[in-house]
Amino acid sequence: MNTYLCAVAVFLWTLSPWAHAQMIWGNAMLGMSPEQVMHVYPDATIPTGTNEAEVRALQMKFIALGEIPSMVHFSFQEQRLYSVTWKLKPGLTYDATMPAYEELLDGLKRQHPPKRVTVNQRPLNLSAADRAKAAKWWLERMDGQTHAAKDEWDTVDGTQVSIQTLYPIGGDSVEIWVSTNGGSAWEKLQLESYEAKIRAKKAADMHRQGKFLDGLVGNKINALAAVWGAPTGSTKMPGGEVIYVWETQEAKGLNCRTSVFTRNKGLIYTWQLSGNACGHNS
Numbered sequence: 001m002n003t004y005l006c007a008v009a010v011f012l013w014t015l016s017p018w019a020h021a022q023m024i025w026g027n028a029m030l031g032m033s034p035e036q037v038m039h040v041y042p043d044a045t046i047p048t049g050t051n052e053a054e055v056r057a058l059q060m061k062f063i064a065l066g067e068i069p070s071m072v073h074f075s076f077q078e079q080r081l082y083s084v085t086w087k088l089k090p091g092l093t094y095d096a097t098m099p100a101y102e103e104l105l106d107g108l109k110r111q112h113p114p115k116r117v118t119v120n121q122r123p124l125n126l127s128a129a130d131r132a133k134a135a136k137w138w139l140e141r142m143d144g145q146t147h148a149a150k151d152e153w154d155t156v157d158g159t160q161v162s163i164q165t166l167y168p169i170g171g172d173s174v175e176i177w178v179s180t181n182g183g184s185a186w187e188k189l190q191l192e193s194y195e196a197k198i199r200a201k202k203a204a205d206m207h208r209q210g211k212f213l214d215g216l217v218g219n220k221i222n223a224l225a226a227v228w229g230a231p232t233g234s235t236k237m238p239g240g241e242v243i244y245v246w247e248t249q250e251a252k253g254l255n256c257r258t259s260v261f262t263r264n265k266g267l268i269y270t271w272q273l274s275g276n277a278c279g280h281n282s
Contacts, residue, residue: 022157022159022182024081024083024084024159024180024181024182025072025074025084025086025180026040026041027040027041028040028041028074028081028084029081030081030082030159030182031080031081031082031182032080032081033076033079033080033081034046034055034058034074034076034079034081037058037074037081038058041060043060043061043062044058044059044060044072044074045058045059045060046058047059055076055079056075056076056077057073057074057075057076058073058074058076059071059072059073059074060072060074068088068089068090069088069089070086070087070088070089071086071087072084072085072086072087073085073086073087082181082182083179083180083181083182084179084180084181085177085178085179086177086178086179087175087176087177088175088176088177088178089173089175090174090176091173092173092174093173093174094148094165094174097165097174097176098149098165101149101163101165101176104163104176104178105151105163108161108163108178109153112153112155112159112161112180113155113156114153114154114155114156114161115153115154115155115156116153116154117151117152117153118152118153118154119150119151119152119153119162120151121149121150121151122149148164148165148166148174149164149165150162150163150164150165151163151164154183154184155183158182158183158184158187158188159180159181159182159183160180160181160182160183161178161179161180162177162178162179162180163176163177163178163179164176164177165177202277202278206273206278209258213258213260213268213271216268217268217269217270217271218267218268218269219267219268220262220265220266220267220268221242221244221260221262221266221267221268222266223268224244224260224268225244228246231244231245231246231260232245232246232247233245233247240263240264241261241262241263242261242262242266243259243260243261243262244259244260244262245257245258245259245260246258246260247275248277250277253276254275254276254277255275255276255277256273256274256275256276256277256278257273257274257275257278258271258272258273259271259272259273259274
């Protein structure tokens with residue numbers, strides 16, 4: 001096996017901490033911001049010519065183990081890391097590359113255990129002349145690049161991993177591409193982020209509502225009705241107090257009830273929230 005590609009395999013396995021299922025490249029974790037990635041990897045830079053205010057990609061050049069030129073591409077959605085592509089250019093032929101490819105594949109599967117293998121592709125055992133003919137046929141269909149070997153799988157923790165060899169038409173030098181993306185783990189992260197934003201918005205709304213109601217204590221109930229409209233209902237207590245209720249309904253049985261307590265002459269003296277859709281008052 002080629003020494004340089006064996007070294008790539010060792011380098012990949014020893015990137016730390018790989019044990020965390022959502023560490024998708026070295027110390028780059030799913031969901032990191034561009035600033036966090038650049039803190040972990042100071043050599044990572046924004047691609048030249050990028051004029052967008054929102055960073056969507058970072059790239060980093062490095063020489064793997066002093067010999068193999070490679071490039072890492074970090075991709076972001078909504079300022080959160082969701083995929084990493086590692087492109088290695090050992091400068092070897094396909095036949096010389098494949099033993100190391102298989103070793104890399106074994107290492108990746110140990111670090112990212114498959115739940116479901118989706119692709120396991122190997123080329124036919126063709127002669128060099130026949131491969132050249134096949135490459136010419138693929139040229140019309142693959143934008144100048146031919147896939148030779150390719151493996152993809154979904155991991156037990158929801159990420160997706162892909163490793164493949166690519167070789168440009170007209171040359172024998174093979175590239176190895178390793179790609180990891182968030183898969184269902186990314187979808188879960190997005191859902192959690194969305195739910196957190198909803199909770200934060202509700203909390204902010206309840207805080208504003210609480211300040212508004214606190215400001216009405218000592219005023220007549222008409223001041224609140226002028227803003228919120230007529231109450232949903234009211235209850236007159238034996239001592240002359242009246243409780244006015246405003247209730248909102250949301251989907252799936254969610255509701256929030258605001259109860260406003262008044263004494264004689266309709267003066268507000270306190271209020272209360274109840275229900276499963278009121279957020280957190282503060």
